Amino acid sequence: MTPSVFNLLASLPAARDGEVTQLLLTGKGVRFERIVSLGQASPEGFWYDQEEAELVIVLAGRARLTIAGESQDRALGPGDAVFLPVRCRHRVAWTDPNHPTVWLALLIDPKLKPSASRAMDER
Amino acid sequence: MTPSVFNLLASLPAARDGEVTQLLLTGKGVRFERIVSLGQASPEGFWYDQEEAELVIVLAGRARLTIAGESQDRALGPGDAVFLPVRCRHRVAWTDPNHPTVWLALLIDPKLKPSASRAMDER
Numbered sequence: 657m658t659p660s661v662f663n664l665l666a667s668l669p670a671a672r673d674g675e676v677t678q679l680l681l682t683g684k685g686v687r688f689e690r691i692v693s694l695g696q697a698s699p700e701g702f703w704y705d706q707e708e709a710e711l712v713i714v715l716a717g718r719a720r721l722t723i724a725g726e727s728q729d730r731a732l733g734p735g736d737a738v739f740l741p742v743r744c745r746h747r748v749a750w751t752d753p754n755h756p757t758v759w760l761a762l763l764i765d766p767k768l769k770p771s772a773s774r775a776m777d778e779r
Numbered sequence: 780m781t782p783s784v785f786n787l788l789a790s791l792p793a794a795r796d797g798e799v800t801q802l803l804l805t806g807k808g809v810r811f812e813r814i815v816s817l818g819q820a821s822p823e824g825f826w827y828d829q830e831e832a833e834l835v836i837v838l839a840g841r842a843r844l845t846i847a848g849e850s851q852d853r854a855l856g857p858g859d860a861v862f863l864p865v866r867c868r869h870r871v872a873w874t875d876p877n878h879p880t881v882w883l884a885l886l887i888d889p890k891l892k893p894s895a896s897r898a899m900d901e902r
Contacts (some may be wrong), residue, residue, distance in 0.1 A: 658864075658867075659846055659861055659864065659867055659869075659899050660861070660862040660895045660899040660900045661853060661858070661859065661860070661861050661899075662859075662860045662861075662862075662898070662900070663858045663864075664836065664858045664859075664860050665857065665858030672870055676827075678896070678898045679896040679898060680860070680895065680896055680899055681834050681862065681885065681887075681893060681894070681895050681899070682835070682893070682894060682896060683808075683809075683832075683887045683891035683892055683894070684892055685806075685809075685891060686806075686808075686809055686887060686891060686893070688822075688834065688885060690898075691863075698851075704833040709806075709898055711803070711811065712802050713787065713883075714857065715838075725781055733807065733811065734788065734840075735786045735788030735789065735800060735838065735842060735900050736784065736785075736786050736787075737784070737785045737787050737803070738782055738783070738784050738785075739782055739783040739785075740782050740802065741782065744781075744782055748852075752792040760836075761898075762804065762811060762885065763805075764806045764809060767807075768807040768808060768809060769807055769823050770803060770804060770805070770806040770807035770809070771804070772783045772803065772804050772807070773801070773802040773803055773804065773805060773885060775785070775801045775802065775813075775848070776783040776784075776785045776803055776804070777783050777785070777809045
């Protein structure tokens, strides 16, 4: 098996008509995706409420994430990573309509006992 | 459990005296790390020869990776992702000595049957 190389910021799919999710890597209980947004947000009243833990990273662009129970959205830009434990309800409040927002998402099944390390709290 | 937020490009550890690896997220058979390099390379004659599959991403900076059997190094910059199957021997030939290179590495145990999706070949 030969190595694969891919530039995550190049050859972006057109996302004007809808967010585009591409699977990059998969394993039993593990999914690693690239998501490209261009102005999309979660529908009014919709919350992600996932069975998996998720680490989401903004590679490029700007977005706002709402986390249930928090009074203010989280404004995210390049390099920002958010660890969302299993069933941590959240929604995408806004993504930049003028420039693509490129996200990486690592989703891990609770059977694998995902947990963020303490480094993730040392902002 | 509350969500954690962390900027992967900020608060970089000093790496002048040696590469710094920080665990971000862990699960059974899964490790997700941030690595900061500043001029380091693998020792002469040393090859990584890992039991795990690895997806390595350059978030910032520049590096050159040598993959066993390839005649030319791979020059890597921001956004470049390389999937290294289990036992794909490789070494870091060079990292920029003047600016930090920030890597993300996702390591997956072969028991989880990691595989890159076809999107990774559409460079």
